[in-house]
Amino acid sequence: MMNALGDPQTLLVLGGSSEIGLATARRLVRSRVETVHLAGRPSPALDAAAAELRGLGAQVHVHDFDAAAVDTHETVLGKIFAEGDIDVALLAFGVLGDQEQGEREPMAAAAVAQVNYLGAVTSSLVCAQALRRQGHGALVVLSSVAGERARRSNFIYGSTKAGLDAFAQGLGDALHGSGARVMVVRPGFVRTRMTEGMPEAPLATTADAVAEAVVTGLRRGSETVWVPGALRYVMSGLRHVPRAVFRKLPV
Amino acid sequence: MEGRLTGWGRTAPTTARLSTPTTAAEARAAVRAADERGLLARGLGRSYGDAAQNAGGTVLDMTALTRVLALDLERGLVTCEAGVSLDRLMRLLLPFGWFVPVTPGTRYVTVGGAIGADIHGKNHHVSGSFGHHVTRMRLLTAGGEEVELTRGEELFDATTGGMGLTGVILDATIELLPVTTSLMSVDTERATDLDDLMQRLESTDHRYRYSVAWIDLVARGAATGRAVLSRGEHATPDLLTPRQRRDPLAFHPRSLPAAPRGIPGGLLRTGTVGAFNELWFRKAPRERRGQLQRIGAFFHPLDGVPEWNRVYGPSGFLQYQFVVPYGQEPVLRSIVEQLSRHGCPSFLAVLKRFGEGGPGWLSFPMPGWTLALDLPASVPGLGPLLDRLDEQVLAAGGRIYLAKDSRMRPRTLTAMYPRLADFRALRERIDPTGAFTSDLARRLAL
Ligand SMILES: Cc1cc2nc3c(=O)[nH]c(=O)nc-3n(C[C@H](O)[C@H](O)[C@H](O)COP(=O)(O)OP(=O)(O)OC[C@H]3O[C@@H](n4cnc5c(N)ncnc54)[C@H](O)[C@@H]3O)c2cc1C
Ligand SMILES: NC(=O)c1ccc[n+]([C@@H]2O[C@H](COP(=O)([O-])OP(=O)(O)OC[C@H]3O[C@@H](n4cnc5c(N)ncnc54)[C@H](OP(=O)(O)O)[C@@H]3O)[C@@H](O)[C@H]2O)c1
Numbered sequence: 001m002m003n004a005l006g007d008p009q010t011l012l013v014l015g016g017s018s019e020i021g022l023a024t025a026r027r028l029v030r031s032r033v034e035t036v037h038l039a040g041r042p043s044p045a046l047d048a049a050a051a052e053l054r055g056l057g058a059q060v061h062v063h064d065f066d067a068a069a070v071d072t073h074e075t076v077l078g079k080i081f082a083e084g085d086i087d088v089a090l091l092a093f094g095v096l097g098d099q100e101q102g103e104r105e106p107m108a109a110a111a112v113a114q115v116n117y118l119g120a121v122t123s124s125l126v127c128a129q130a131l132r133r134q135g136h137g138a139l140v141v142l143s144s145v146a147g148e149r150a151r152r153s154n155f156i157y158g159s160t161k162a163g164l165d166a167f168a169q170g171l172g173d174a175l176h177g178s179g180a181r182v183m184v185v186r187p188g189f190v191r192t193r194m195t196e197g198m199p200e201a202p203l204a205t206t207a208d209a210v211a212e213a214v215v216t217g218l219r220r221g222s223e224t225v226w227v228p229g230a231l232r233y234v235m236s237g238l239r240h241v242p243r244a245v246f247r248k249l250p251v
Numbered sequence: 252m253e254g255r256l257t258g259w260g261r262t263a264p265t266t267a268r269l270s271t272p273t274t275a276a277e278a279r280a281a282v283r284a285a286d287e288r289g290l291l292a293r294g295l296g297r298s299y300g301d302a303a304q305n306a307g308g309t310v311l312d313m314t315a316l317t318r319v320l321a322l323d324l325e326r327g328l329v330t331c332e333a334g335v336s337l338d339r340l341m342r343l344l345l346p347f348g349w350f351v352p353v354t355p356g357t358r359y360v361t362v363g364g365a366i367g368a369d370i371h372g373k374n375h376h377v378s379g380s381f382g383h384h385v386t387r388m389r390l391l392t393a394g395g396e397e398v399e400l401t402r403g404e405e406l407f408d409a410t411t412g413g414m415g416l417t418g419v420i421l422d423a424t425i426e427l428l429p430v431t432t433s434l435m436s437v438d439t440e441r442a443t444d445l446d447d448l449m450q451r452l453e454s455t456d457h458r459y460r461y462s463v464a465w466i467d468l469v470a471r472g473a474a475t476g477r478a479v480l481s482r483g484e485h486a487t488p489d490l491l492t493p494r495q496r497r498d499p500l501a502f503h504p505r506s507l508p509a510a511p512r513g514i515p516g517g518l519l520r521t522g523t524v525g526a527f528n529e530l531w532f533r534k535a536p537r538e539r540r541g542q543l544q545r546i547g548a549f550f551h552p553l554d555g556v557p558e559w560n561r562v563y564g565p566s567g568f569l570q571y572q573f574v575v576p577y578g579q580e581p582v583l584r585s586i587v588e589q590l591s592r593h594g595c596p597s598f599l600a601v602l603k604r605f606g607e608g609g610p611g612w613l614s615f616p617m618p619g620w621t622l623a624l625d626l627p628a629s630v631p632g633l634g635p636l637l638d639r640l641d642e643q644v645l646a647a648g649g650r651i652y653l654a655k656d657s658r659m660r661p662r663t664l665t666a667m668y669p670r671l672a673d674f675r676a677l678r679e680r681i682d683p684t685g686a687f688t689s690d691l692a693r694r695l696a697l
Contacts, residue, residue: 003657135265
């Protein structure tokens with residue numbers, strides 16, 4: 001259960017090897033989390049994440065989960081929820097994709113949408129149903145500033161995050177009054193393996209800073225969290241820039 | 252009906268299906284109809300944390316089970332349904348010269364809640380906890396069977412202080428205290444610091460039926476632990492004025508308007524609280540003997556302001572209450588200093604000496620010093636601070652009160668309550684499917 005100070009005891013990370021996911025799990029294990037479920041595709045990174053969290057004293061369960069295999073989500077995630085209440089489910093999987101390749105090969109773009117949007121839709125719905133049944137819990141969705149306004153340079157990824165963000169907000173409204181809630185997190189450029197080798201955008205941040213914002217947001221009961229916080233104002237400015245100008249901005 | 256519930260501290264809300272039985276038969280039907288998320292009885296929701304919540308399951312609102320079933324005015328025994336409040340009992344019984352055996356700092360608790368948490372009052376050092384005065388009760392167990400329990404039975408002792416997890420208390424018989432007036436004769440004195448306070452309590456507590464001290468936690472340095480002692484006894488008619496003597500048992504508590512809603516957080520800062528505490532300390536007489544006070548003023552000063560819990564704003568508040576055994580005074584002193592140094596904007600902390608503990612398996616009181624204080628949940632660093640204090644309380648052989656807890660770690664609790672293993676085993680045996688459960692039980696693995 002979430003305690004009076006907003007610290008959860010059980011955590012489910014979808015995309016268990018995600019750097020932001022792991023940074024968040026680390027912080028939560030240091031406060032109250034005792035049980036962590038890592039759901040992801042088997043990989044050395046996933047095993048390493050589990051080993052590290054065990055080292056911090058958590059009980060870690062690893063589950064085979066492929067975000068793209070949408071028809072398996074009910075079964076795979078249903079089993080995890082059947083093992084006991086989940087206080088926080090963190091939706092951390094995602095792929096950046098290659099914009100140029102996506103424009104050339106439509107199926108490559110579809111693969112990005114399959115994970116980031118479709119996979120997120122099915123898995124969030126399964127989580128939401130379970131949280132509603134529990135009468136408590138938070139679904140934390142890692143959206144992105146890229147979804148706030150699609151950019152020429154990565155609109156395939158951006159549009160999947162835009163869809164996910166809208167979906168998550170609506171789901172949050174649907175859960176209102178159920179005891180469960182949704183928190184949408186919109187990081188800017190985060191230095192993780194997802195962005196490795198890419199030129200840094202302004203206000204670049206770290207996985208741990210995102211993790212800290214997630215923990216604080218949970219404590220406060222926030223609905224939307226920007227990381228860093230200043231992005232909220234930057235994006236509200238950018239949102240109103242005319243198309244002709246926005247197209248030419250070096251963002 | 253679905254409802255969002257919290258405890259008195261208004262933290263960690265969860266949603267449950269609310270059912271309000273008006274008869275024992277309806278309560279039984281609700282227990283039988285509960286699903287795998289289980290069921291829990293709730294009284295007036297005056298426990299601070301998540302003790303009276305059951306996320307996703309059923310919560311039985313007991314406050315419509317309010318029949319008084321038998322009243323023996325010769326021997327001072329009342330039998331009533333579990334939803335009857337202590338406020339109601341006082342209004343009903345005082346005119347006949349009887350008083351509840353134990354009252355907490357609010358009259359708005361139910362008999363079920365008083366037994367469920369095995370509450371204590373200012374008279375614990377003389378009278379023990381509430382359960383000590385319960386002679387029998389009827390309990391609805393898993394599967395919906397009713398069992399009659401009397402003192403000394405295992406299930407009776409597991410239920411007293413059992414936080415609703417052994418079943419639903421339907422009714423109980425309580426031994427009352429005879430009184431000849433509805434007024435209290437109160438002695439007030441100031442203590443300049445914590446050592447002075449402990450010394451005064453230690454040497455003279457046995458002279459009073461009721462005793463408690465209020466500590467100013469905002470005061471620092473030499474004044475750390477300065478306090479006001481308030482101790483008393485039920486007044487006898489000879490102490491009353493001729494006018495009061497005409498109706499010595501009159502009891503008509505009044506309340507002020509409720510605290511306003513929608514108070515922003517952050518109103519309670521150390522500065523404002525400090526100013527309040529300073530005023531309060533100066534206002535208290537250095538020493539005053541035999542002052543007549545009404546029951547409300549002496550026992551339930553906060554009941555004068557309904558919904559005062561809203562002044563803590565949206566993030567809510569919690570109460571930290573622990574006990575450390577006699578002989579562990581240095582730990583108590585160190586904890587008071589740590590709280591004071593952390594700059595917690597706590598109005599007042601209440602310090603009291605407990606007498607012998609009762610037979611309740613998860614009952615809180617044990618011989619020692621108990622300190623209770625309200626803290627806004629938004630105080631920076633509060634979680635780690637209280638975790639550290641938990642460890643110190645545990646190391647000193649003390650414990651934390653479940654009716655107030657909203658944040659403890661499961662393993663700390665396990666180490667504090669030696670009979671918890673028996674409690675778990677009993678629940679495993681009589682309620683193998685977990686028909687009764689609560690957010691507190693889930694959080695602390697009770
Ligand atoms: C201002 C204030 C001052 C207080 N002062 C004191 C004090 O001095 N001493 C003290 O000991 N406590 C004190 N308390 C705490 C309070 O006395 C306890 O939390 C008490 O249990 C509240 O009773 P309730 O009817 O509101 O029960 P709830 O808070 O609704 O429930 C408390 C527990 O009892 C169980 N329960 C309730 N009814 C039943 C039933 N019919 N059958 C089985 N289980 C049941 C619930 O499941 C829950 O676990 C204070 C609280 C406040 C707000
Ligand atoms: N980094 C940024 O700048 C940034 C900014 C804003 C938002 N975000 C979002 O934050 C989230 C976490 O990103 P991150 O920075 O932590 O990057 P990351 O370390 O690369 O994490 C992405 C995770 O998604 C998993 N994943 C990808 N496809 C999957 C699939 N089909 N099934 C299951 N898991 C799959 C990856 O697991 P595998 O090991 O199996 O591939 C990996 O664990 C993502 O949603 C991302 O879009 C990131």
